[in-house]
Amino acid sequence: MSQKGYLKPYVYIRHENHIPDPGRVHKIDWFDQEPLYKEALSLSDLPFGEAILNLENKAFGLDLAMPRWVFYDCALAPGFVCGYAIKADWLPESFLKALGGDVSAYGEWIPISLFIVIPSIHKGEWVAHNLCAINSLVPDQDKLYGLGFLTKAFGLWYANVETCVGMTQWGKPALKLHSHYGHMEVLTSYTPIHTFAKTMTYRCQVQTSVWELFFTKGQDTVFGDKYALTGHTVSQSDKQSMIAFQKMIESGRGPFYLSGEEVITQPLDSDLNIYQKKG
Numbered sequence: 001m002s003q004k005g006y007l008k009p010y011v012y013i014r015h016e017n018h019i020p021d022p023g024r025v026h027k028i029d030w031f032d033q034e035p036l037y038k039e040a041l042s043l044s045d046l047p048f049g050e051a052i053l054n055l056e057n058k059a060f061g062l063d064l065a066m067p068r069w070v071f072y073d074c075a076l077a078p079g080f081v082c083g084y085a086i087k088a089d090w091l092p093e094s095f096l097k098a099l100g101g102d103v104s105a106y107g108e109w110i111p112i113s114l115f116i117v118i119p120s121i122h123k124g125e126w127v128a129h130n131l132c133a134i135n136s137l138v139p140d141q142d143k144l145y146g147l148g149f150l151t152k153a154f155g156l157w158y159a160n161v162e163t164c165v166g167m168t169q170w171g172k173p174a175l176k177l178h179s180h181y182g183h184m185e186v187l188t189s190y191t192p193i194h195t196f197a198k199t200m201t202y203r204c205q206v207q208t209s210v211w212e213l214f215f216t217k218g219q220d221t222v223f224g225d226k227y228a229l230t231g232h233t234v235s236q237s238d239k240q241s242m243i244a245f246q247k248m249i250e251s252g253r254g255p256f257y258l259s260g261e262e263v264i265t266q267p268l269d270s271d272l273n274i275y276q277k278k279g
């Protein structure tokens, strides 16, 4: 994705949550542009917040749209929102249509992706709470390739996140992204306490060397050196298989991992090998 003057990362955050020394931990030069800062508690920046919610509601649809109180209580109060914004005059026609046709109330910059990450009380972990990109709403020829992936990468880089936990549904495209921020440990493979029981919970130690593999789809030699097949697989379409994997996890024989290389190269409904650390 090119980053010209009309496209830049943004950070929508309450001022007390500002991250000291953004980019200190992950040494990568992908985000050397000053982000657009918006104050999440101010009325003057409210239109930008409304624009984020509008995008999120369109990307997730009526059934899954995030309630405003979740956005405020569970995202803006403890964490922050970031993503990419585009200059309103540069919005392609299909983007405008996807956002509902009239963006005049939102201001000069319009958010076209969002990532929400919040700190957790467990060992300095952060929880990835929401990710979406306008790409899911526009025709293929208008997509900004890598927008969703770079949106999360920017947030992890910006907040110096070393350990990231998150959740996603088996068989969804998002798994291809989430498996490329670091080697993916599976914390739950079947999660009936969630709205969607076929949710998996993952954790990764963030490693920028893995990020590049998302784009190159190259071989992850470090993963091959570190992890071995267990002989078990998980089906992304079969509930019983997810439950069987969940029982393996609960038996304490783990931790268990998925190969990002397999996730990105296999079809969305494929069975995935389950790995374990060697030795």
Ligand SMILES: CC(C)(COP(=O)(O)OP(=O)(O)OC[C@H]1O[C@@H](n2cnc3c(N)ncnc32)[C@H](O)[C@@H]1OP(=O)(O)O)[C@@H](O)C(=O)NCCC(=O)NCCS
Binding pocket: 059, 060, 130, 131, 132, 133, 134, 135, 136, 144, 145, 146, 147, 148, 149, 150, 167, 168, 169, 172, 173, 174, 176, 177, 264, 268
């Ligand atoms: C999931 C989502 C964030 C991905 O963002 P994106 O900007 O579309 O994806 P990127 O451009 O960063 O990455 C493209 C890659 O992602 C994967 N991908 C994205 N959409 C895909 C789809 N519909 N089917 C299969 N793979 C897909 C592919 O690996 C693709 O690369 P490839 O075409 O070279 O194989 C976006 O589709 C979205 O907002 N979806 C709706 C909300 C949602 O489900 N969020 C995830 C919550 S966990």
